[in-house]
Amino acid sequence: MPEPAARLSQLPTYVFALIGERVRQMASQGIDVVRLDIGSPDMPPPDFVVEKLAQAARNKNNHGYSDYKGTPDFRAAVAEHYRKCFNVELNPDTEVLPLLGSKEGIVNLALTYLGSGDVALIPEIGYPSYTMGARLAGGDIHYVTMNADTDFLPDLDSIPQDVAERAKILWVNYPNNPTGAIATLDFYQRAVDYCKKHDILLASDNPYIDIVYDGQPSISALQANNAKEHTVEFFSLSKSYNMAGWRIGAAVGSAAALKNLLKVKSNMDSGHFKAVYEAGIAALAQTRDEWAAERNRIYQSRRDRIMAALPEIGLRGYNPKGALYVWTEAVDGNAAQYLEDALCIAHVVLAPGTAYGPTGEQFVRFGLTAKDERLDEALERLKKWYKSK
Numbered sequence: 001m002p003e004p005a006a007r008l009s010q011l012p013t014y015v016f017a018l019i020g021e022r023v024r025q026m027a028s029q030g031i032d033v034v035r036l037d038i039g040s041p042d043m044p045p046p047d048f049v050v051e052k053l054a055q056a057a058r059n060k061n062n063h064g065y066s067d068y069k070g071t072p073d074f075r076a077a078v079a080e081h082y083r084k085c086f087n088v089e090l091n092p093d094t095e096v097l098p099l100l101g102s103k104e105g106i107v108n109l110a111l112t113y114l115g116s117g118d119v120a121l122i123p124e125i126g127y128p129s130y131t132m133g134a135r136l137a138g139g140d141i142h143y144v145t146m147n148a149d150t151d152f153l154p155d156l157d158s159i160p161q162d163v164a165e166r167a168k169i170l171w172v173n174y175p176n177n178p179t180g181a182i183a184t185l186d187f188y189q190r191a192v193d194y195c196k197k198h199d200i201l202l203a204s205d206n207p208y209i210d211i212v213y214d215g216q217p218s219i220s221a222l223q224a225n226n227a228k229e230h231t232v233e234f235f236s237l238s239k240s241y242n243m244a245g246w247r248i249g250a251a252v253g254s255a256a257a258l259k260n261l262l263k264v265k266s267n268m269d270s271g272h273f274k275a276v277y278e279a280g281i282a283a284l285a286q287t288r289d290e291w292a293a294e295r296n297r298i299y300q301s302r303r304d305r306i307m308a309a310l311p312e313i314g315l316r317g318y319n320p321k322g323a324l325y326v327w328t329e330a331v332d333g334n335a336a337q338y339l340e341d342a343l344c345i346a347h348v349v350l351a352p353g354t355a356y357g358p359t360g361e362q363f364v365r366f367g368l369t370a371k372d373e374r375l376d377e378a379l380e381r382l383k384k385w386y387k388s389k
């Protein structure tokens with residue numbers, strides 16, 4: 001067999017694939033492991049969305065290739081959603097581009113804008129695909145300071161001038177995975193102004209846009225003044241509608257950026273199964289305030305249970321204002337040992353902070369997507385193990 005391309009050596013095996021393998025091995029030995037490491041919604045999409053999929057799948061005309069830009073009706077539904085929820089006007093033909101989930105768009109945006117010598121500005125704590133996309137594209141990475149002292153917002157003033165000059169993309173993600181921080185409109189305005197000044201594309205990765213707690217607002221980066229020209233936002237139905245396995249989302253914003261992104265995408269993939277677009281339209285069209293409020297109430301009660309348990313299990317946490325995670329630190333400073341013992345002794349899997357960037361070493365991430373009984377079981381196991389240490 002030939003050696004794979006050199007670029008593969010830049011990519012670690014995806015952390016959740018490694019964890020999944022260990023859990024499978026333990027399960028084959030009869031060990032019941034509770035997984036609190038991932039962010040795959042445990043609740044189903046609304047029934048009528050599933051019904052729509054089933055009905056649309058029976059339509060004999062729905063099985064061929066669909067357009068690289070998806071269907072006009074789906075694009076229009078996304079534009080209408082942005083108008084209704086965020087008061088942002090989008091041209092469905094030029095400012096909405098359907099994606100096979102936002103992860104695909106994130107990596108393809110890197111391939112679209114980064115080459116040798118180009119820089120991606122990536123918050124030092126963040127979703128791994130920003131880094132992996134930049135590496136695959138052969139671009140350089142500059143990690144932007146982001147920590148509790150900056151309210152988990154990237155410190156734009158810390159970016160050296162010469163780096164800003166070479167930068168093509170600035171990644172932001174609020175509500176944030178993994179810290180649960182949210183952004184204000186004021187922050188988005190500063191990010192848009194910064195990107196305009198330095199001719200950078202603001203990439204707002206926003207799959208948790210409406211998963212917020214304690215009455216926090218749901219904000220799009222496109223609400224900032226004059227944002228559209230320099231901003232692409234990644235919107236996804238994965239978490240907002242519990243449709244993670246359906247792989248449907250959209251990039252919205254700058255028409256020029258979406259045209260370039262389409263050039264890459266259309267050489268890599270095709271449009272979605274038309275039935276999925278139809279079900280997506282049904283999801284976006286629902287009067288969803290009550291449904292979304294109930295979903296957020298369930299996640300918030302899980303968050304509260306985790307936050308209440310932390311003092312008894314050797315962790316200190318940051319109360320999340322949104323997204324599906326609780327970001328914690330091991331009080332003894334040894335997160336690696338904590339994760340190993342939690343898995344091997346308490347049989348609870350948590351996500352390692354190291355997966356989220358160069359400063360993640362002392363952190364441990366909890367997901368809010370385990371069923372209530374499993375979450376309670378996990379917290380009891382951790383308490384028992386920690387007490388017996």
Ligand SMILES: Cc1ncc(COP(=O)(O)O)c(C=O)c1O
Nearest residue numbers: 101102103127177205236238249
């Ligand atoms: C911050 C962030 N961006 C993007 C994604 C990918 O989402 P999608 O299912 O839309 O590809 C995730 C998934 O967990 C995420 O946490």
